[in-house]
Amino acid sequence: MKAYREFRSDLPDKTITGTSFCRPVGPLSSVIIKPLNNDKPIIWTRRLESHMDTSEDSTFLQDMLMGNTLHLLIKVYDRLQKYRAQQPAPLLDSTQGLAQDLAKELHSVVANPETTELLYLLSKPHVQALLSVHDMVSQKEFDPRLPPLPPLPDYIEKEEDSIKIVCLVKNQEPLGATIKRDESTGAIVVARVMRGGAADRSGLIHEGDKLKEVNGVPMEDKNPEEIIPILAKSEGAVTFKVIPGTKEPETIDNKIFIRALFDYDPQADPAIPCKDAGLEFCRGDVLQIVSQEDDTWWQARRHGDANLRAGLIPSRQLQERRVTLQRPAVLFHPLRDLKVFDTGLRKSFRLSRKDNTSQRVRQKMGKGHASIHLPIYQEILPYKRQPEEPYRLVLLTGPSGVGVTELKRRLLLSDPESFSITVPYTTRERKRHEREGVEYHFVSKHTFEKDILNHKFLEYGEYKGNYYGVSLDSVHRAVAESKVCLLDVKPNAIAALYTSEFKPYVVFVKPPSIERLRLSRRKAKVLSSQNEQTPTKIFTEEDFQDMITSAQAMENKYGHLFEKVIINDDLAMAFTELRNELTKIETETHWIPNTWAHV
Structure with missing residues (x-):
């Protein structure tokens, strides 16, 4: 801030200190602006009257100097001077992200006037703009002490009449461009400009531009490997001498x-x-x-x-x-360790891993099931369920013994008004306490096998001479109840349900490390095979190893379908995590495959 002073012998000096104003008592003839940091004022002498043709000019200048805007600007300047010498660094460079996280947490708590007001303030465009500016300044480290841009060179080669000189102020942020040598001409050209980077924001450097010089250093005889360190070590103003390319910039839908x-x-x-x-x-x-x-x-x-x-x-x-x-070695390794057919519906519907030689386990997928592409990228779009839409089907999957069935049971008991399950089919005789359509749908063996041929079953198997299975019709009925349908299946059954009709939310329940399994399951029991006398037995070391091996095989082959992975180290904590996650998908916006969007 400069200080201005008009020397007059007949009038005292009138002073603006930055926080207080003194109105002149006579014609406006002298003003002194004194900085508050005790710096010596810089005195500028000028006759004000000689530059004012009318009284309107004098009134305008007086109103400006006495106005509240100037008062506030000087006050801000004074405050900034206190921090200039300290050179403070930002404590956080992503306040926008912090505000978004805070808003999410506030949405999940019980509403009260304070939280409602805070959410309203965080949503205001002025606050969001302030946070955005804060993040831009803190990330790019703007420094007013950077050197001024150098002047354009006095001489430019005639053959380079289309040449342009580009000067970018470089801080710790990369320039955001890559270079390569053109195979046909041998010139160093800009290979690509990273969107959102410094070069892209400047709008002065484009893909295909020929790079001639960097800070006066010729680039013709250098390899890209030699140029990269030069750019990396450059600080402050970096001058590029380039010949514009002819390639048109790409336009793309940024909503992908x-x-x-x-x-x-x-x-x-x-x-x-x-x-x-x-x-x-x-x-x-x-x-x-x-x-x-x-x-x-x-x-x-x-x-x-x-x-x-x-x-x-x-x-x-x-x-x-x-x-x-x-693929042969990693991603699509066959699940050799998955020898257990397990829907998790009833204890009698389970087969031990040792039963594969004595029991026939058959799982078939119907015609027309959705094909799963190579697990690379999945194009998605934001989605939030509308009140008139059915709830998303929740699929729970995991290796035998990991606790999928118990998690489903706890969910159902915690809120039977919100969750439902499918009723399986079986060909065994109905027991005295069982009711048709409650525990099972009881059908004849002929009817069951006919439905198998008609591809009506999502999963089915045979145990002790009786069939057990889950039909697609039972899934439709459960979803139609206006509840969240919980279904635990093997991963290879997910494809049949991976459609826009069900919009399944797939949760993979994963075992912890084998050391944690030994601690958490040391007294737990697992179902025995049909050849053993007792229905359950204590977990063995072999059971633990099979669980981990099966989980890894499942994740390798079907991991691209899992939206949530829960490690079941502690059952209570796993249940709480699952319950919170299912609440979020019903109340918050999340992502679904774009193929599920309504046409």
């Missing part, structure tokens, strides 16, 4: 969202053009696609991430080729 169905670490990918430009993600992360111009490497950003700069991810075509090469 995908769910990643595999883990990806760019630092471990030898094929990526630039490891630092890659975007690391985990299976289940929601990504927004911002560029598919490159058939091999897409540009994407993680949904909800405060950093708007996109990163490189493998395209679907590239990753499918990789999966095809790995």
